[in-house]
Amino acid sequence: MPADPLRVLLADDEPLFRGTVRVLLDAQPDLAVVGEAGTGREACALAARTAVDVVLMDVRMPEVDGVAATRRITAAPAAPRVLVLTTFDEDEAVHEALRAGASGFLLKDAPPTRLLDAVRAVAAGEALLAPSVTRRLIADFLARAPRPDRLAGVTPRERDVLALITRGLSNREIEQRLHVGRHTVKTHIGHLMAKLAARDRAQLVIAGYEAGLAD
Structure with a gap:
């Protein structure tokens, strides 16, 4: 029997972006979107009551930001993996999200195949660091004692x-x-x-x- 598809929760305050990603994910036989959240608070509530493997979390979310939502979600027993979606100007938020328990981050304008691979990699327990941002992330850590x-x-x-x-x-x-x-x-x-x-x-x-x- 084929394995059950990976269950994905979309957390982003832009309905158009969520809809686009949902169509992409649901077209894959091994992936299924099980919920959508437009705020960080909704994401936390959905993750708590829905069986989820991976949360795609936008950093900039209303009510509860993506970092705080990530911290709450990953603190729960048997927590899902969180893949943070970011833009070029949000490096500090990325650092905080990783410390909060995110399994990685990806640029929001990444190619569709990259996003699909990222969801699968994070679900498998791998770290996923967007190559175009990783250099600055490393530089920031190395600048600290x-x-x-x-x-x-x-x-x-x-x-x-x-x-x-x-x-x-x-x-x-x-x-x-x-x-x-x-x-x-x-x-x-x-x-x-x-x-x-x-x-x-x-x-x-x-x-x-x-x-x-x-x-």
């Missing part, structure tokens, strides 16, 4: 894995770089998530930036 104490309790090998995750390597690439097996890499990542209180790969990336591992 590193926090080596962020890695208290992390073993040297786990630190190596975290450094490679921070630089954007996939599990397969980490296996090849460190000459270890798939299970070993997954075990290290599991330990890192537990020690750093990270719920997904995006939060591991943030921890790596904060610890100065993005050089």
Whole structure:
């Protein structure tokens, strides 16, 4: 039997944008839009009472902004992943959204195929950082004083894995770089998530930036 489609909640205050994205997502056999919200408050309410895998969250939302809504949604048990939609002039909001628990961010004018891939990647637990914005995100983190104490309790090998995750390597690439097996890499990542209180790969990336591992 085919797997159930991924359930997506659209949160954006522009009905036309929501409608366009809905048509795109619903045309995919593995994706289904299960709700739409025009405000951050509505998004939180819908996410609380609807089975959702991924929330597409605009940063600029009325009533409750996208950062606050993301924080509320991701704080719930078995919370859905949140993919933040942003524009070029919202870097600080992106930083705050990632800290609030978002699994990644994407530019609102990204090509349709990029958006579809992003929803699937985030649902699978991957970090998704828009390439055209990532450079400035990294530069901002590197401009701050590193926090080596962020890695208290992390073993040297786990630190190596975290450094490679921070630089954007996939599990397969980490296996090849460190000459270890798939299970070993997954075990290290599991330990890192537990020690750093990270719920997904995006939060591991943030921890790596904060610890100065993005050089």
